Amino acid sequence: MTTKQFFVSLAALVLPLMGQAKVRLPHLVSDGMVLQQQSEARLWGWDQPGKTVRVSVSWSSDVYTVRTARDGKWQVKVKTPRAGYTPLSVTFDDGEKTTINGLLSGEVWVCAGQSNMEFPVRGFGNCPLKDYNEVVSTASDVRGIHFVKIPSVMRTKPQDDADCQWKTVDVNTVEDCSAVGYFFARKVSSVANVPVGLILANKGGSRVESWLDADNLKKYTQEELDSGKMVKKFPYDYLRPLLWGNGTFHPILNYTVKGILYYQGCSNVGAPGNEYSDRLKLLVEQWRRDFGEGEIPFYFVQIAPYIYGDGADGISGALLREQQERAASIIPNSALVCTNDLVYPWERNQIHPCQKQPVGERLAFLALNRNYGFKSIKCESPVYKSMFVEGDTCYVSIDKTYGGISRYDDIEGFEVAGADKIFHRAVAGHFWVAGQDRRNETIFVTSPEVKQPKYVRYCFRNFELGNLKNCANLPLMPFRTDKDE
Known part of the structure; x- marks a missing residue:
């Protein structure tokens, strides 16, 4: 090679590198993003090692300076303004400027889990959304709701970027958004008058183990992490551990968020003991x-009634719901919403029930009450408190009723059993207790087939629809009194 040929070859190598010297941003840090309001929001990217990057923002005169590390990575925190609908911009300057536009300051929530969270407004095949046309045709009436869908991909190593793009909700884009996420955002935005950003990082069919990292899987589980053995054990890729967290969730971890919404559990039905609740807490x-x-808020959804492998009257799904209640009790700053009333009788075999609006709104009620100061919004479902037996009748005390229950008669979903633990359908109704604390209500439960009742269950089967609600029209959580016997 001549000297001239050498320098020509060298230039061919160097010039592309020089072209890459400009700041490179992750896809998540881009036009239309929503910044968490009144926070120190993280912005990050890549550049040449040792390069100085200056970050200026449209809402203040502040300029932030950061120097890239040896691997070319940099990260900076910027102070964000109060939520508002005025478009904002951020400029990154390493000698050549890059500007992202159309930003808003608002509330950022992650929508995580499996297919009932992934479920878009357009629905899935043979799984429609209730009132689809009404939802889509009114989408342009909302403002300031932006969303970004992280592609569902598997990776053996944690990823720092994902090929994604922020979208603004309108009549043409809303069908791509998570239905649960959209209804949550619509309610929060309208009540709190703030823009809302949704980061959709989920995968249909995924297990809780799909999102745990390698260290946690090795320390707390017996999950197989060798790729070949993993594929052999789980022919269906959505069941595989680790990989979805690496590919679909890890790219968002630098983002500054308000909280996490989570709808998952169907693929963990059948997990033994407290395994599910312990692993969800770990996640x-x-x-x-x-x-x-x-301890950012973690609000999650109880799996809906569905016929799992042990049939409609089996309890494998009920046991998972019970684990979800346990998880809510052991995870700080968390809460669970009940969906027992949001499945139609003809959806017995439908893993994706069509009523997603109440699910998203119940999550929003939690956030509005607990995080945005709207204490008049009631957000908790009634729960079992205690029971006593007199003769052939059980008297069940219900807590978190907000002063009353939805019906006095024709209450459905209760069963009773004697010492043999064979449960029979029961008649239930309101029972007035003189001097009773109005925060509690008492229900009488009886069955002509059980003369000496000992145990009560409510909707504790895979597919059992109840109709008892509190004054906020929120459904009674399924329960059983025979758990520890």
Whole structure:
């Protein structure tokens, strides 16, 4: 090779590198993004090692300076303004400027889990959304709701970027948004008058183990992490551990968020003992650690009635719901919404029930009450408190009723059993207790087939629809009194 040929070859190598010297941003940091309001929001990217990057913002005169590390990575925190609908911009300057536009300051929530969270407004095949046309045709009436869908991909190593794009909700885009996420955002935005950003990082069919990182899987589970053995054990890729967290969730962990919404559990039906609740707690601790924002809210959804492998009258799904209630009790700053009333009788074999609006709105009621100061919004379902037996009748005390229940007669979903633990359908109704604390209500439960009742269950089967609600029209959580016997 001549000297001239050498320098020509060298230039061919160097010039592309020089062209890459400009700041490179992750897809998530881009036009239309929503910044968490009144926070120190993280922005990050890549550049040449040792390069100085200056970050200026349209809402203040502040300029932030950061120097890239040896691997070319950089990260900076910027102070964000109060929520508002005025478009904002951020400029990154390393000698050549890059500007992102159309930003809003608002509230950022992650929509995580499996297919009932992934379920878009357009629905899935043979799984429509209730009132689809009404939802779509009114979407342009809302303002300031932006969303970004993280592609559902598997990776053996944690990923720092994902090919995604922020979208603004309108009549043409809303069908791509998570239905549960959209209804949550619509309610929060309208009541709190703030823009809402949704980061959709989920995968249909995924297990809780799909999102745990390698360290947690190795320390707390017996999950197989060798790729070949994993594929052999789980022919269906959506059941595989680790990979979805690496590919679909890890790219968002630098983002500054308000909280996490989670709808998952169907693929963990059948898990033994307290395995599911313990692992869900572990996952929440992992995510909170990685987001670095403390104990951010974690609001999640109870799996809906469905005929699992042990049939409509089986209890494998009921046991998972019970684990979800346990998880809510052991995970700080968390809450569970009940969906027992949001399935139609003809959806017995439908894993994706069509009523998604109440699910998203119940999550929003939690956020509005607990995080945005709207204490008049009631957000908790009634729960079992205690029971006593007199003769052939059980008297069940219900807590968190907000002063009353939805019906006095024709209450459905209760069963009773004697010492043999064979449960029979029961008649239930309101029972007045003189001097009773109005925060509680008492229900009488009786069955002509059980002369000496000992145990009560409510909707504790895979597919059992109840109709008892509190004054906020929120359904009674399924329960059983024979758990520890």
